[in-house]
Amino acid sequence: MDDLANTEMPIGVIASATSTRVLEALTQLREDIISGVLLPGEKLRVQHLKSKYGVGAATLREALSLLVSESLVTATSQRGFNVAAISLQDLKDISETRIMLEVQAAVESVKNGDEDWEVQLIGAYHRLTKVEEQTDDIASDQTVLWEQRNIEFHEALVAACPSRWIRQFRSILHTHSERYRRLSLQTVGVSRNVHKEHQQIFDSAMARDTDQLAKVLTNHIEKTFEVVFKLVKDNPALA
Amino acid sequence: MDDLANTEMPIGVIASATSTRVLEALTQLREDIISGVLLPGEKLRVQHLKSKYGVGAATLREALSLLVSESLVTATSQRGFNVAAISLQDLKDISETRIMLEVQAAVESVKNGDEDWEVQLIGAYHRLTKVEEQTDDIASDQTVLWEQRNIEFHEALVAACPSRWIRQFRSILHTHSERYRRLSLQTVGVSRNVHKEHQQIFDSAMARDTDQLAKVLTNHIEKTFEVVFKLVKDNPALA
DNA sequence: ATAAACAAAAATATCGACATTTTTAATTTT
DNA sequence: AAAATTAAAAATGTCGATATTTTTGTTTAT
Known part of the structure; x- marks a missing residue:
């Protein structure tokens, strides 16, 4: 009963080989x-x-x-x-709750992550970097790839968090965050330099600097919130 | 756009008048x-x-x-x-995550609660007290009533928390916590004095003393955890 | 003009029957 | 005896048809 990490038993729907x-x-x-x-x-x-x-x-x-x-x-x-409906309050709520859960998850993950976790994170970061460095095609189908790899990077970051529940709740909020982002970007194709933020997150995670990690991760989520909030607010289609 | 409390739109299944x-x-x-x-x-x-x-x-x-x-x-x-499976790790995870969410929810609720919230809380506390003061029949059907009112009290406590997501996640964890408690008590009918803890929670909430509230609420969840953990651990039927 | 009452239309909720897949049990092979 | 194969049984997953309820649109009354 030494290690009480709650890693097994994924919650929700589990896929199998043959699809239904x-x-x-x-x-x-x-x-x-x-x-x-x-x-x-x-x-x-x-x-x-x-x-x-x-x-x-x-x-x-x-x-x-x-x-x-x-x-x-x-x-x-x-x-x-x-x-599910959307609203500015909901977006704000999601961002704030995400900060609480995602920071907690990342910090715990850093504290518990072993060598294999490091390797997985490095891989995910590398794959994300490759897409983010190609600032050429903005509206290309690279977008789909970026979205995938962005999710995978954030997932890899918190993968060693021992709390299954925090990981689960974090994942749900991340998905909703993504929805808002994608809904807001349907017309405009904005692109602040997100890669720098991802780099900071990766660096502090690898350095096991949890204070710094909490800081840059919070900043990352807040920045995303600010951009998306403005876009949602000014988009008449999202009333 | 002054108030960005996320109170509408309940998540999940919503009942209607006629049942299905x-x-x-x-x-x-x-x-x-x-x-x-x-x-x-x-x-x-x-x-x-x-x-x-x-x-x-x-x-x-x-x-x-x-x-x-x-x-x-x-x-x-x-x-x-x-x-859903159970495990000692899961129980620990639930309790820890509950502390994070439930304390946050209660503190925010106290900060935002208006007069109506106070009235509702007083009512829920009163109804709970009435059941808890009758320590006579332990295995009576009072148990069902207590379970109901305990849920309602905790719900009333966090009702004014502006974050719909925190309330939602908290509620799920509370339900799971309840399951562990009920599973563990199937044989033995244990009863520490929970009422004192509820009283402390109520008092600090009404006094708007968030520091004290966080403390006693954390203690309440931890105490529950300790009792249930031992029972689950020593119960061969729950392997 | 507004509200209430009603009828027609649309949508939800539900079941029974059947195809497909997984599990179990028995049999054969190494 | 253990592992692999196969056949039977059980369970999952699926659809089309139908009863019930809600919604919509029209008519009637205040």
Whole structure:
């Protein structure tokens, strides 16, 4: 009973080798919600969507029900499903709560991370850097790659955090943060130099400097918040 | 845009006036999981349970899928559903994370709570006190009432916390905490004097003494942890 | 003009039946 | 005896059809 790290038992839906219709619909729906194809607050009509995603009603309902776990969908008894709504308050809430959880997760991860964690983090950072150094094509399909690798980097950073619950909650908030970012950038293609921030995070994590890590990570999330907040606020389409 | 409190839009499943079969099954399943009728880690066979809960397969699957939101059930593609497993690490993790979230939520709630919040809290405390003062019947059905009112008290305490996400995560962890407590007490009927702790929490909240509140609330959660941890550890049925 | 009552339309919720996959058990092979 | 193979059983995953409820639009009354 020495080590009480809570690493096993992932929460939520777990994929398997062969895909199921539920999982296919779930994955598509998630992407469509995060990308804004399905708009915030929008009613998710089962009858309509089942033909769009090519599944039966029960299957679609199950996929939607599973998305409630990630708070991307709300289910209201007898009134069906809706895409999770957005608001400026919610964005602020997400950012602040993210700082609390993500800083905690990163610090604990640094404190507990072993050599394998270091290697994984270096790999993730390297892959992210490769994309971020190509500032050429802004609206190219590099964006999709960047999004993937950005998630993987942040995931690798907190991977050694012994608290499964903090990791889980952090992950949900990160996804929502991403949604806001992607919704806000649908028209404009803004790009502050995020790479410098990622570099600072990586450096202080590798140096095991938790105070510095907390500082730059907080700054990173706050900066993201400020940019996205302005964009959401000034975007009439996101009312 | 002065007040950015994130109070609207509850996450998860919302009930309505007339009940649905899904919601009925969901409620029963939740209670059966928390009470230990359905054991931790147990496989939830749809074919078997659908007759037990008197619903169709699709309905039961939907109920189970919705319980994934609360992390009471896990869904594994092509391998069905399981009751969330338990472990000593998990219990420790829950308690520690609960302290972080519950203290934060309570402190923010105290800082933001208005008169109506005070009134609600006083009411919840009063109702809880009435049950806690009757130390006579231990194994009576007062237990069910206490459990309800204990939840309501803690809920009332954090009700004015402006962060919807912290409230949501806190609530999930509280439910899991309750499950461990109830599982551990299935044989023995232990009862430390919890009322004193609740009184301290209530008093410091009403006095708006956030430092004291953080202290006694932390103590409350830690004490609960210690008691339950020992019981779970020494209970062979919970291996 | 506003509100209430009602009918038609749409959408949700639900079930039973069936195809596919996984698990279990028995059999054969090394 | 242990491992691999295969067959039977069980369970998951899926769809289409239908009952129930909510929503929408129209008519009627205040």
